[in-house]
Amino acid sequence: MHFRKQISTLYLIEVIFNVAFFILCGLADLKNFSRTEIFDYSYKISVIDFSSFSILRVGLLSVVYLCGISRPLWPTILLSVVTLILVISKAVFFFGFSPINFFFKDIIIVTNFIFAIFEWYVVHVANRRAHRKEEHTKFVPNVSEMDPQEKKKLIESSNKCRFNNKKSKRFYENYTLRATSPDSKFATWINYHFFNPSKDKNSISAEIFAIIFDLENDEKTVARQFFRQDQLNISQEKFDISIQGNKMSSNGAYGKIEENGEAFDGSSDNEPLINEFNIENNQNEITWDISFTSTQVPLLLYEEEHYARSVPKQLKMISICPSPRCDFGGSLSSNYFGELEIDGWIGSQSHSWGSGYPTDRFFGQVCQFDSREKNTLEIVSTTIELGCLTKKLFLMVLRYEEKEIKLNSVYRGSHAKSEITFGNVFNWRFQTESNVASFEGLLSAPRDSFITIPLLNNTNKKNKNSNNTTRHLLLTQKATCTLKIVERGTEKVDIIKANEKCFFEIITDEFSFNEIEEI
Numbered sequence: 001m002h003f004r005k006q007i008s009t010l011y012l013i014e015v016i017f018n019v020a021f022f023i024l025c026g027l028a029d030l031k032n033f034s035r036t037e038i039f040d041y042s043y044k045i046s047v048i049d050f051s052s053f054s055i056l057r058v059g060l061l062s063v064v065y066l067c068g069i070s071r072p073l074w075p076t077i078l079l080s081v082v083t084l085i086l087v088i089s090k091a092v093f094f095f096g097f098s099p100i101n102f103f104f105k106d107i108i109i110v111t112n113f114i115f116a117i118f119e120w121y122v123v124h125v126a127n128r129r130a131h132r133k134e135e136h137t138k139f140v141p142n143v144s145e146m147d148p149q150e151k152k153k154l155i156e157s158s159n160k161c162r163f164n165n166k167k168s169k170r171f172y173e174n175y176t177l178r179a180t181s182p183d184s185k186f187a188t189w190i191n192y193h194f195f196n197p198s199k200d201k202n203s204i205s206a207e208i209f210a211i212i213f214d215l216e217n218d219e220k221t222v223a224r225q226f227f228r229q230d231q232l233n234i235s236q237e238k239f240d241i242s243i244q245g246n247k248m249s250s251n252g253a254y255g256k257i258e259e260n261g262e263a264f265d266g267s268s269d270n271e272p273l274i275n276e277f278n279i280e281n282n283q284n285e286i287t288w289d290i291s292f293t294s295t296q297v298p299l300l301l302y303e304e305e306h307y308a309r310s311v312p313k314q315l316k317m318i319s320i321c322p323s324p325r326c327d328f329g330g331s332l333s334s335n336y337f338g339e340l341e342i343d344g345w346i347g348s349q350s351h352s353w354g355s356g357y358p359t360d361r362f363f364g365q366v367c368q369f370d371s372r373e374k375n376t377l378e379i380v381s382t383t384i385e386l387g388c389l390t391k392k393l394f395l396m397v398l399r400y401e402e403k404e405i406k407l408n409s410v411y412r413g414s415h416a417k418s419e420i421t422f423g424n425v426f427n428w429r430f431q432t433e434s435n436v437a438s439f440e441g442l443l444s445a446p447r448d449s450f451i452t453i454p455l456l457n458n459t460n461k462k463n464k465n466s467n468n469t470t471r472h473l474l475l476t477q478k479a480t481c482t483l484k485i486v487e488r489g490t491e492k493v494d495i496i497k498a499n500e501k502c503f504f505e506i507i508t509d510e511f512s513f514n515e516i517e518e519i
Contacts, residue, residue, distance in 0.1 A: 139403055151294070155250050158298040158322035159239035162353045163194060170355050171196045172317070175241055175248055177290065178365070179328045179347030180215075180477055180501045186340060187213040187347075187477035187501075188332055190255075190288060192241050192248050194232055204229040206243045210257055210286040211451060212334055215478045215500060218448050221336040223257035223286040239322075252291035252330065257284075290330040290342060292349060294323035301378050301397055303408055315384055317354030317361070324348050324376045324399070325367050346501075357455055357471055357507050358383055362420055362428055364443045365503040366481050369496045375400050377483065379430060379443070381418045384410060394418035394430055396439065400485070400496075407432050407439070423447070426504070438486045445479035445504050455507075471509040479504035 146154075163173045172195040180187040194206040206227040213220050231244040241248045246255030299321040300307065306318050328345035346368050366377040376399045383390045393413030398405045407416070416432035428443040453473040479502035485494045 146297075152250060154297060155294060155322045156239050158320050159250065159349075159351050161234050161236055161239075161241075163234060169196070169199055171353070172356060173353040174351070176350045176352070177248075177253060177292070177328075177347065178350070178367075178477065178503050179290075179292075179326070179342065179345040180367075181342075182344050182346070184499070184501045185214070185216045186337075187215055188288070189213070189475065189477060189503075190253065190290075192243060192246070192253075194234070194243070202229070204232070206232045208243055208246055208255060208257060209453075210255075210288065211475075212286065212332065212337055212340070213449075213477050214337065215449070218446070218478075220451050221284050221286065221334045222451065223284040223334075225257045252289075254289040256287040285335045287333045288330070290328055290332070292323065292326040292328045292347070294326050294349070296323070296325045296374075296376065296399065298322045299324040299376070299378060299397055299399070299404075300406075301380055301395060301408060303410070315354065315382065316356045316358040317352055317382075319350055319352035319363075319380075321348055321350045321365075321378060323350075324365075324378070325374075348503075357473075359471060359507060359509050361507040362418075363503075363505040364428065364479065364481065366498045366501075367503075368501070369481075369483075369498045372496050374402060375496060377481065379441075381420075381428075381430075384413075392418070394432060396430070396432055398439070398483075405434070405436070407434060420506075426450070426506075428504070435488065437488055439483065440486075441481065441483040443479055443481045443502060443504055445476045445502075449476040449478040450474045450504075450506075451476070471507065474506040474508070476504050477501070 159175070161173065163171060173193070175192045177188070177190045189209075189211045191209040192206075193209065194204065196204045206229075207224060208227070209222075209224045211220055211222050227243050233242040235241075239248075239250045243255075247253060248255075301321065302315070302318055306315060307320065326347055326349055328342050328347055330342045332340040332342055348365060348367050350365075360381075360383070362381040364377070364379045366375075369375045369377075377396070379394070379396045381392065381394050384393050391410075391414055393410065394416035395408040395413045396405075396416075397408055407413075412432065412434070416430065418428070418430045420426065420428045424447050426445050426447060429441070430443075431438075431440045433439065451474070453475070455471050455473055478500050480500050481498045481502045483496050485496070486492070487494075
C-alpha cells in the first residue's frame, strides 16, 4: 500500500476512535455513570495509542511535503504544530501532572477530534486529486493552426538552456535529434552534449555524437568528437547551440564530425570504446544539414514541478520533448553509407538535463504508429530519490486520437508494472492504468540492432559508478512497440503498433555489450 494511503487510513482510525469515545462519554452522562472511570481507561488508551501515532504523523507529514507529494506548505506546518501540542497535553494528563478539570480535557479531546478529521480530509482529498491529476485527458492543439510566433515561443521555452557555467556544480545537458526514413530503412541519431562532470566550473566540455543506422542490414556508422569549453557557444535567450560551428536551433541543425577528429587520443583507456564501435581513431566522417518542422506541441514526460528547477531535486536526469513529432528534410552523409537524402523522415527533437546519468534507466519513444500518424508515445522507467530512499517509477504519456493521457505522477508511477529481459531480443513489458483505461505494452528490439556507448567525461575517462564499473548507454531505432488500450466501462479494446521504427534507450552499469551478446 502506498504510504500516503497509510496516512489517510491512520487519520480515519483516529476519527473512529474519537467518535467512539464521545459515545461512551454520552452514555456515561445518560446512565449517570462516573465519567472518571471512562477517562481513566479510555483516555489512557487514547494516549498510549495515539500519542505515538501523532508523533508518527508529524514525521509522515514532513515526508509528504519534502518528497514533493503534497502542496502547499501551510497545512503541514499547522497540522504538525497542533499535533505536537496535543501530544504534550495528552502526556501531561496521562502522568497526572495537570490540575486542569474535565472541562478543559473535553476541549482537548474535541480539538483533537476536529483536527483528526481535518488532517484526514487534507490528505484524503490530496490522494483523490493525485489519482485524477495524471488521468486527466486534454486535447492536443494542432500546431499547424497555431500562430507562428506563439508556436516558436512555445518550442523556444521548452528548449531553454538550463546550463549555467557560473555555478560550479555537476551538470549534463543534451539536445537530440532522432529521425527514421518512411520505408524504415535508415535512421539517424544526433546529439549535442555539454557537461561539467565535476564541481570545478573550469572543467566544462562538449561533445557531438552522430549515428546512422542501416535498419535493413543492421549496420551502423558512428562518429564522436569532443570539444573544449572555449569552442562552446550557448544562447541563454533562445534555442541556439553552437559547438565550433556545429549548430542546432529551432529551424534545424548542421555540422560535421571529421575523420581523425579529437574524439579519441589513442590512449589505452580508449581502446575498449574504439573496439566496440568497430572504428579506429575515429575514421568515420558524418555530415548533416537537417531542417525539421514540429507538428505537435511540447510533451512533458514528468510532472510539471520537476521542470521548475534548473537541476531536478529528486531525479538525476529529466527530459522534455519540445517537438515529439517532426517532419525532417535535408541531407545526411558519411564515408561509409555515402549521401542520404532526407525527405519525409519522421522523428523528434528532445532536450534533457540533470546532475548525472542514472543507472537502470529505460526510455522509449514512438513518433508515429502504423496507420495512426498523429499518435505518439513516450515511456520511461527511472528512479526517484525520496531522501535516503529510492523508488522505481514507470511513467507514460500517450497522445491518442488528438488527446493526451498523462500517467506520470509519483503515485501512478510507483504502482505501474515494468520489466525488461535481455537475450537475442530485448523485451520491455509494461502495464499501467487509470480510471479511464488500462494500458499494456511491449517495446522490443533485436540485440544486434543496439549500439553501446561507454559514457565518458571530458577527460575521456569512462563514467564509473561507486562500484567502479563502467556505465553504458545502449540505443537502437529499430524497436517495435505494441500497445493495448482497454477502455473502462465499455471494455472497448484498441491495439496500436509501430513496427521497427521506435527509439529504445538503456542506461545501465550491470554489463558491457559483449556480455550482453553472450546471454
